[in-house]
Amino acid sequence: MKPIWSIPLLVLGLVAVLFLLPVPASESAPEGANNGSETGSRFAITDVQLFDGESVTESATVLVIDGKIAEVGTELEIAEDIDIIDGAGKTLLPGLIDAHVHSFGEARADALRFGVTAVIEMFGVPQELPDARQQRGSLDPIARADLFSAGILATAAGGHGTQYGFEIPTLAGPEDAEDWVAGRLAEGSDFIKIVIDSGQVYGFQRPTLDADTVRAVVEAAHRAGVMAVAHVAHHADAEMAIAAGIDGLVHVFIDRPAQPELIERLVEAEVFVIPTAIVMAAMLGHFDGSERIEQLDRLSTDQRRTLGQPGWGSHLGLSLWHHARDNISAMHQAGVPILAGSDAPNPGTAHGVSLHDELVLLVEAGLEPLEALKAATSRPAKHFGLEGRGCIRPGCRADLLLVKGDPLTDIADTLAIETVWKNGHPVALSAPPAPGTETGRDEANLLASGERSRWMASADDFMGGRSQAELGSAEQGLEVKASLVAGFFNPYAGAMWMAADLSMEPLDYRGRSVLEVRVSGGEGPLQLMLFSGPSQGDMPVMIDLDPTDNGWHAQVELDRTAGLDLENLRAIGVFAVGAPRATTFQIESIELR
Amino acid sequence: MIIRIESHPAWQGIQAQWLNLWRMPAYSLPTLIFPVAFYVFFGLLMLRGQALWLLCTFATFGVMGAALFSFGVGVAMERAQGWWRLLKATPVPFASILVGKLFGAMLFGLIIVVMMAVLAAWFGEVRLPRSQWLGLAAMLVAGTVPFALFGLALGLLLSPNAAPAVVNIIYLPLGFLSGLWVPVTMFPDWLETLAAWLPPYHLAALALKLTGQIPGSMTLHWLVLLVYTVVFAAAAWLGWRRFTGS
Numbered sequence: 001m002k003p004i005w006s007i008p009l010l011v012l013g014l015v016a017v018l019f020l021l022p023v024p025a026s027e028s029a030p031e032g033a034n035n036g037s038e039t040g041s042r043f044a045i046t047d048v049q050l051f052d053g054e055s056v057t058e059s060a061t062v063l064v065i066d067g068k069i070a071e072v073g074t075e076l077e078i079a080e081d082i083d084i085i086d087g088a089g090k091t092l093l094p095g096l097i098d099a100h101v102h103s104f105g106e107a108r109a110d111a112l113r114f115g116v117t118a119v120i121e122m123f124g125v126p127q128e129l130p131d132a133r134q135q136r137g138s139l140d141p142i143a144r145a146d147l148f149s150a151g152i153l154a155t156a157a158g159g160h161g162t163q164y165g166f167e168i169p170t171l172a173g174p175e176d177a178e179d180w181v182a183g184r185l186a187e188g189s190d191f192i193k194i195v196i197d198s199g200q201v202y203g204f205q206r207p208t209l210d211a212d213t214v215r216a217v218v219e220a221a222h223r224a225g226v227m228a229v230a231h232v233a234h235h236a237d238a239e240m241a242i243a244a245g246i247d248g249l250v251h252v253f254i255d256r257p258a259q260p261e262l263i264e265r266l267v268e269a270e271v272f273v274i275p276t277a278i279v280m281a282a283m284l285g286h287f288d289g290s291e292r293i294e295q296l297d298r299l300s301t302d303q304r305r306t307l308g309q310p311g312w313g314s315h316l317g318l319s320l321w322h323h324a325r326d327n328i329s330a331m332h333q334a335g336v337p338i339l340a341g342s343d344a345p346n347p348g349t350a351h352g353v354s355l356h357d358e359l360v361l362l363v364e365a366g367l368e369p370l371e372a373l374k375a376a377t378s379r380p381a382k383h384f385g386l387e388g389r390g391c392i393r394p395g396c397r398a399d400l401l402l403v404k405g406d407p408l409t410d411i412a413d414t415l416a417i418e419t420v421w422k423n424g425h426p427v428a429l430s431a432p433p434a435p436g437t438e439t440g441r442d443e444a445n446l447l448a449s450g451e452r453s454r455w456m457a458s459a460d461d462f463m464g465g466r467s468q469a470e471l472g473s474a475e476q477g478l479e480v481k482a483s484l485v486a487g488f489f490n491p492y493a494g495a496m497w498m499a500a501d502l503s504m505e506p507l508d509y510r511g512r513s514v515l516e517v518r519v520s521g522g523e524g525p526l527q528l529m530l531f532s533g534p535s536q537g538d539m540p541v542m543i544d545l546d547p548t549d550n551g552w553h554a555q556v557e558l559d560r561t562a563g564l565d566l567e568n569l570r571a572i573g574v575f576a577v578g579a580p581r582a583t584t585f586q587i588e589s590i591e592l593r
Numbered sequence: 594m595i596i597r598i599e600s601h602p603a604w605q606g607i608q609a610q611w612l613n614l615w616r617m618p619a620y621s622l623p624t625l626i627f628p629v630a631f632y633v634f635f636g637l638l639m640l641r642g643q644a645l646w647l648l649c650t651f652a653t654f655g656v657m658g659a660a661l662f663s664f665g666v667g668v669a670m671e672r673a674q675g676w677w678r679l680l681k682a683t684p685v686p687f688a689s690i691l692v693g694k695l696f697g698a699m700l701f702g703l704i705i706v707v708m709m710a711v712l713a714a715w716f717g718e719v720r721l722p723r724s725q726w727l728g729l730a731a732m733l734v735a736g737t738v739p740f741a742l743f744g745l746a747l748g749l750l751l752s753p754n755a756a757p758a759v760v761n762i763i764y765l766p767l768g769f770l771s772g773l774w775v776p777v778t779m780f781p782d783w784l785e786t787l788a789a790w791l792p793p794y795h796l797a798a799l800a801l802k803l804t805g806q807i808p809g810s811m812t813l814h815w816l817v818l819l820v821y822t823v824v825f826a827a828a829a830w831l832g833w834r835r836f837t838g839s
Contacts, residue, residue: 004604004608006611007607007608007611007700014704014707018707018726018730019726021714021726022714022719023722023723023726024720
């Protein structure tokens, strides 16, 4: 070929390669979620393994136009003006549906960031229901999962559901049922939830509705054209619910193994079950939510908090968990429809995340991954009448979840989230900036006994360096043994004080004006690092300590320190930096006043 | 008057350089492969997790090499062969020769950057916004200019026999001392101070700042590179005067 062609072709080819280089996930999924931009409202996902809510298609193409699925096929022609998203090696699922949650605060945003595009609430405040109903009918961009809700639950005075600190209307007998149900429907409830639970299995007694009242509520609901579901804990509760004509159970019973007769009756009466295995596992000590905190870096403050709460029923013994698991297994084998629900945000669970753990437990209980995925998509959509959800067919909502890998082989892959679309718009996946409104503690002396547990050794080894630090107590204050080893970046090792209970979470420390540190011993240079700002990745402010007769000192005027965000103070570190060496110093005093 | 691009002297120069590079794989291949292989070895295999930082510095190393060798060694060799003496006697404008060589150096620079970028993305899991991938390539390709002038000055000022040796002697230490192999942050202070006086340090710093590896303003680095460009251009001009004997 002549140079006049080959030279420009080569240059063009090289530039083309630059255009093909991979970009960060956040750029390939632009944050169109809440800015109303039209980006992403017309796109096609190609060459993807598709789970459409019912079955699996390899190398499928899904075309999304204006918030809805327009076409699905294996040999679709895609017009040139449509953005293409390469789905090779990935699996596309309908946005997941969590069939048992309690939605407060940012719950629906947290759920959505983990691919849960609709939640079914089993008890919540009714005030937000009219708004939720209006919102879920729209295809406008929104950064929250759609909400379907029971609103207030039906329980006896003093029964389960009355302990949450706000007044709810309770039922005294069957005669209250009609009015009570009418009240819920007026508030905007989508279905009726009834509590049948004496608390016995947990070792206490509390009032619960009797069989006649339960039947009356179920019948009133059915007359009004809505479903009735029941919270149960015991085998006997389930029997009562079935006898009353219930449509679904929203927990698995855990007190004993399911009797074959009961399972037969569940099948005959076409009752579905939302076992909420994950909340049982967390409560009974089979699952430790705090592990998730370490594994996932995009949890919100609320998600971290609820995951970190210990299960309160671990003293009840793992045998109850085994009942739960075996009962799920037996019901599934008998053909009882199993729906996935997490019961987030109960202790040890969190919105969004825990539905993925529920799926893992369902598979452990014997559901095929395909069945588990149905349990979180088409099945709740069918039983709760959620139209256009839990499906990927022309006309369905473009509530979609794209994951790496193949959850049909390994169910845990549902958490390998690549992109979430809500109403055809990609959702920002990163954790929202933690609100810095929680204010810091009053203690000025950061070495006071209440603050001592907030100190931790910190060195570059956590980012791949080889320096190390060790903390011990000194006669006065805190002893730090730092061993600096040359690594890639400037080595550092020392001690860090965390503002909040959770590592590097921000607290509001406005109102403090001075930070003063005294260190004795040690070979310099020593440096103070102040971590603050809306994001954990923000650069710390670095301040050198000045040498004194027997050590080091710094007094920092906080309001004159550029780059410091006291509203979001995360941590304060005292580090040995600079030349590789081993040095030991004592933090004699450190005050934030 | 319409001049067809094929007959424009600059294009002829580019075309001649293209053939020159194509027909001298003994020169072309090492210039392309050497820095890329270095990057694979040090940047991807030995020091895991620093693929982006080292992409910036080794790509700087690569484009600097392409420019220095194309001009420094290339000019000296062609002088030694008597080719430039012959050219002087022809009506061929020397500017077209230089344009051709500069194009060759920039093309090699681009090939090196693209090869390293692909490797970095593939094996080092480097992800950059598209604007940064393009910006990095454009910045480094533009960064060949001062080194091309430096090479030209060496090729003209030094004796044809000395030039290749000198360029080789300069190239590796200049890269090392500028922190292209090992980040300057790991240097002793005095060496770090020295690095800040060297032009490759500033080209690498531009790349590192563009990709967000180090914070701060780029202005100083641009200015330093501009000053070096002027200095090298002046040196090349002196060399040219000596070569033409005027």
